Amino acid sequence: MTAIDLTLQGAEVLLPEGLAEGPLALSGGQIADAPVGREVDLRGYMILPGIVDIHGDAFEKHLAPRRGAMKDLDQGLVAAEAEIASNGISTSVLAQFYSWEGGMRGPEFAGRVLIGLDEVRGSLMTDLRVQLRFEICMLDAYGDFEALALRHGVDYVVFNDHLPHDELAKGKRPPRLTGQALRIGKNPEKHLADLQAWHAAMDQVPAAVDALARSLRDKGVAMGSHDDRSHADRDTWRERGARIAEFPETLEAGEAAHAGGDPVILGAPNVVRGGSHKGNVSALEMVAMGYCTALASDYHYPSMRRAAFLLADGGVMDLAEAWGLISSGPAGILGLDDRGVLTPGKRADLIVMEPATRRICATMSQGRFSYLSGEVAARFMG
Known part of the structure; x- marks a missing residue:
């Protein structure tokens, strides 16, 4: 499976200094430093390493x-x-x-x-x-x-x-x-x-x-x-x-x-x-x-x-x-x-989580989905 180029918008992203709002771009299996590919609306969710x-x-x-x-x-x-x-x-x-x-x-x-x-x-x-x-x-x-x-x-x-x-x-x-x-x-x-x-x-x-x-x-x-x-x-x-x-x-x-x-x-x-x-x-x-x-x-x-x-x-x-x-x-x-942090140049290894339940909705390893479920799946596929 080829890594997907995406820009994840609207989620709270856990960076080394703490949670921040802003886009997270993925390209070639890594975290990119600028928006790329298709945008995915993840408002209401958290993205963590x-x-x-x-x-x-x-x-x-x-x-x-x-x-x-x-x-x-x-x-x-x-x-x-x-x-x-x-x-x-x-x-x-x-x-x-x-x-x-x-x-x-x-x-x-x-x-x-x-x-x-x-x-x-x-x-x-x-x-x-x-x-x-x-x-x-x-x-x-x-x-x-x-x-x-x-x-x-x-x-x-x-x-x-x-x-x-x-x-x-x-x-x-x-x-x-x-x-x-x-x-x-x-x-x-x-x-x-x-x-x-x-x-x-x-x-x-x-x-x-x-x-x-x-x-x-x-x-x-x-x-x-x-x-x-x-x-x-x-x-x-x-x-x-x-x-x-x-x-x-x-x-x-x-x-x-x-x-x-x-x-x-x-x-x-x-x-x-x-x-x-x-x-x-x-x-x-x-x-x-x-x-x-x-x-x-x-x-x-x-x-x-x-x-x-x-x-x-x-x-x-x-x-x-x-x-x-x-x-x-x-x-x-x-x-x-x-890996281990969501900063440019690192592997695109990440989790999309529902904050209220802290349920895992998606897992990506090197920019490839290893798990995808529920409403988040619909957003990625939309």
Whole structure:
């Protein structure tokens, strides 16, 4: 689909300095500095920068709507993109596990997702990207993981450790182990033995992570850590080149990231809910303290725009700054300096929104419609 040359008239446009009335011109997939093409009357609506979702895994339900139903991943990705676009997201980073947890989080499934995305990406309007989330206990998988990431051009890797170390260290059987094993078609006792073996070998992990991080850093791959709990955690990952702090669990870890100049990603659902469902530090508190660089959808795409308006309505920050947490902030972390704001020369990634309901009426990615609905559709087609 070719980008459309248009001049959008009459709407309130969210610029870096705030809302302003005036025309917004689109030409060749970019924001133009002068009127061009056909005029579209958007009086009564708002135009905001397209949302950049730096970490979202809600796409999983489209790939496997029922347990074991994991075929035709390309069609699942097409359906996921439709939901993503309808929520105003013009750039989406799919957070895909590469984990001992198996099933949809296992290495084999990660490979299938990357292949499927390679097949459909060119036919979709949304800029779909991938973050691979690597479980660091998997010592035998380091080589395969790096080869997979490089083969598919993955440019963002996050390091995770979801082993139930506390229970394993006490010789206890982790909760939900049997159900987890059966869900991925594995004997529960074999699964427990594997967890115990990975836990016992954790002393070998730091050297392995050091080597992998060094190799990825040399290849220009952005790296982050997940669920940091302490100042020491963040310092260790920073030294490895994993500068992005994803969902720090404590205020101490968030402060350490901020003090070290590391981008901090927090969950938009945490902001909307007013606190973490796991009892971790409140994202709303972290945002208010200035420790947040970007908000991510995590598991719920609509939460991103809801969080931005909640922050603006609550006086935590003005709308331009709040919206920046879901547009220019994440774009900057990813090195995507061509988007995130509605200024001449940037990509024409934008949302048309109904102010009263804050419902998304249209989403454009690089000047192409990825979503269009209702009265706004009639205005564009008139």
